[in-house]
Amino acid sequence: MRYVDEFRDANLARTLSTQIAAVAEPGRHYKVMEVCGGHTHTIYKHGIEDHLPETIELVHGPGCPVCVIPMGRVDDGISIARRPGVIFTCFGDMMRVPGGDGSLLDAKAQGADVRFVYSPLDALKVARLNPEREVVFYAIGFETTAPSTALTLMRAKAEGLTNFSVMCNHVTIVPPLKALLESPDLRLDAFIGPGHVSTVIGCRPYEFIPADYGQPVVVAGFEPLDLLQAVYMIMLQLAEGRSEIENQYGRVVPWEGNLRALEVLQEVFELRPYFEWRGLGFISQSALKLSDAYRDFDAELRFDVPGVRVADPKACQCGEVLKGVIKPWECKVFGTACTPETPIGTCMVSSEGACAAYYNFGRFARSTARAGS
Amino acid sequence: MCLGIPGQVVEIMDEAAHIAKVDVGGVRRNVNIGLLAGTSDAVDLGDWVLIHVGFALSKIDEEEAASTIKFLEGLGEAYEDELEQLKGSDIA
Ligand code: SF4
Numbered sequence: 001m002r003y004v005d006e007f008r009d010a011n012l013a014r015t016l017s018t019q020i021a022a023v024a025e026p027g028r029h030y031k032v033m034e035v036c037g038g039h040t041h042t043i044y045k046h047g048i049e050d051h052l053p054e055t056i057e058l059v060h061g062p063g064c065p066v067c068v069i070p071m072g073r074v075d076d077g078i079s080i081a082r083r084p085g086v087i088f089t090c091f092g093d094m095m096r097v098p099g100g101d102g103s104l105l106d107a108k109a110q111g112a113d114v115r116f117v118y119s120p121l122d123a124l125k126v127a128r129l130n131p132e133r134e135v136v137f138y139a140i141g142f143e144t145t146a147p148s149t150a151l152t153l154m155r156a157k158a159e160g161l162t163n164f165s166v167m168c169n170h171v172t173i174v175p176p177l178k179a180l181l182e183s184p185d186l187r188l189d190a191f192i193g194p195g196h197v198s199t200v201i202g203c204r205p206y207e208f209i210p211a212d213y214g215q216p217v218v219v220a221g222f223e224p225l226d227l228l229q230a231v232y233m234i235m236l237q238l239a240e241g242r243s244e245i246e247n248q249y250g251r252v253v254p255w256e257g258n259l260r261a262l263e264v265l266q267e268v269f270e271l272r273p274y275f276e277w278r279g280l281g282f283i284s285q286s287a288l289k290l291s292d293a294y295r296d297f298d299a300e301l302r303f304d305v306p307g308v309r310v311a312d313p314k315a316c317q318c319g320e321v322l323k324g325v326i327k328p329w330e331c332k333v334f335g336t337a338c339t340p341e342t343p344i345g346t347c348m349v350s351s352e353g354a355c356a357a358y359y360n361f362g363r364f365a366r367s368t369a370r371a372g373s
Numbered sequence: 374m375c376l377g378i379p380g381q382v383v384e385i386m387d388e389a390a391h392i393a394k395v396d397v398g399g400v401r402r403n404v405n406i407g408l409l410a411g412t413s414d415a416v417d418l419g420d421w422v423l424i425h426v427g428f429a430l431s432k433i434d435e436e437e438a439a440s441t442i443k444f445l446e447g448l449g450e451a452y453e454d455e456l457e458q459l460k461g462s463d464i465a
Contacts, residue, residue, distance in 0.1 A: 008440055008444075036375075037375060038375050038376070041448075041451070045447075045448065064375070065375070091426070092454070092458055116458075117462075118426065118427060118458040118459055118461055118462035119405075119426045119427025119428070119462055119464055120426065120427070121405060121427050121428075121462075121464040122427065122461075122462050122463065122464060125463060125464065125465060141375075141426075144375070144425060144430070145425065145426055147408055147428070148405075148408075148425070148426045148427065148428040151405060151407050151408065151428065155390070195377075196375065196377050196423075196425065196430065199377075199423075199430050199431050200430070222441075222444065223440070223441075223444045251433070251434070251437050252377075252423065252431055252433055252437065253431075254431075258408055258409075258412070258414075258430070258431065259412065260407075260408050260409070260410065260411060260412050261408045261430075264408075350375075351450070351451045351454075352375050
């Protein structure tokens with residue numbers, strides 16, 4: 001077994017690997033979805049599948065916030081960024097995401113004032129320092145990130161800043177999971193629940209998965225050992241005919257989540273009736289917009305965005321990758337037309353995207369390892 | 374952007390605005406600790422927190438912090454990029 005010393009406790013990793021193999025039912029094929037892009041990154045980087053029996057397949061889920069932004073939302077952002085007087089701020093990961101008409105980075109090269117920031121609070125600072133300019137923050141992320149935007153908006157409101165606004169693309173994790181569970185394309189056995197998202201929302205929101213679909217959910221940390229342990233906990237549940245939510249990452253994730261964070265989300269945001277996800281289409285009540293109390297800070301109201309819809313490029317199979325229906329390397333343009341330098345789809349942009357993770361670390365993964373051995 | 378990186382609280386800068394200075398591998402920057410304020414996880418000097426986009430998301434113990442840092446260092450580029458971006462941050 002390779003790379004075992006990369007685990008926090010190599011002996012435990014070996015034992016877990018043996019135990020997982022022991023509880024796997026002979027002849028049964030298991031599909032376990034890891035929801036979070038951070039997990040996908042660890043799985044490829046550390047070759048986690050090499051430590052699992054071949055009958056356990058890890059399926060990569062939709063939990064990379066950059067990957068799920070549809071092209072139209074990128075174009076809408078660019079249309080704001082191009083307005084005279086606007087300073088457009090976003091996370092670095094967002095800059096290279098291709099829209100229908102180039103990326104924010106392209107818009108910057110063509111003269112738009114696009115700046116990347118580490119934190120929404122940095123965007124707020126830009127607004128304070130440039131009172132004569134309109135400063136817009138392009139917010140992305142799941143429930144992990146949304147409370148940061150919320151607190152930033154509360155601060156902006158308290159300071160009475162009038163030149164700051166947010167284009168909100170925050171999404172929520174449960175609706176796409178429901179959509180996947182309802183999809184006939186994919187038969188899953190269990191879920192590895194996201195770590196940081198659960199720090200905010202806690203474990204309860206996943207209750208419908210065991211209750212309505214009879215599938216185990218184990219919330220897990222990001223280290224290789226965490227993932228092995230989560231897979232073992234899932235396999236035990238399946239072997240014993242249980243389906244429950246278990247929290248492998250209790251050292252960071254409280255069962256109830258972060259109540260303060262949930263409170264600020266409640267105050268600043270409300271659910272959109274529906275939102276378009278890259279490759280997954282429209283999902284109802286799956287994203288956030290600013291609540292009425294914060295409408296003055298809503299960039300979409302302030303700037304009257306075109307609200308464009310752009311179909312994904314024909315060659316792009318990000319939708320299938322995000323649903324776990326195909327593996328990254330099965331996309332026809334993977335590694336040829338689509339690379340991290342020249343991404344066609346979003347999954348190649350962020351290091352949490354399945355395609356980028358496989359592109360960077362794929363040589364460690366099971367399929368190629370076997371082909372090479 | 375999805376990483377949670379451990380930092381140790383070295384100074385409370387602005388109590389009302391919930392701003393604390395943290396040390397992340399020798400880099401000292403301000404972060405917002407408002408998501409932990411008033412909870413059982415309220416932050417004190419010397420505490421370790423998991424930081425995401427300039428906000429402390431949860432309190433962690435020292436062992437967890439050390440192990441997470443080791444793991445993140447093993448990530449290479451993704452962690453270096455995150456640290457670079459943190460260095461460019463100037464929250465007040
Ligand atoms: S290789 Fe590129 S186009 Fe194909 S699924 Fe991955 S990111 Fe999308």
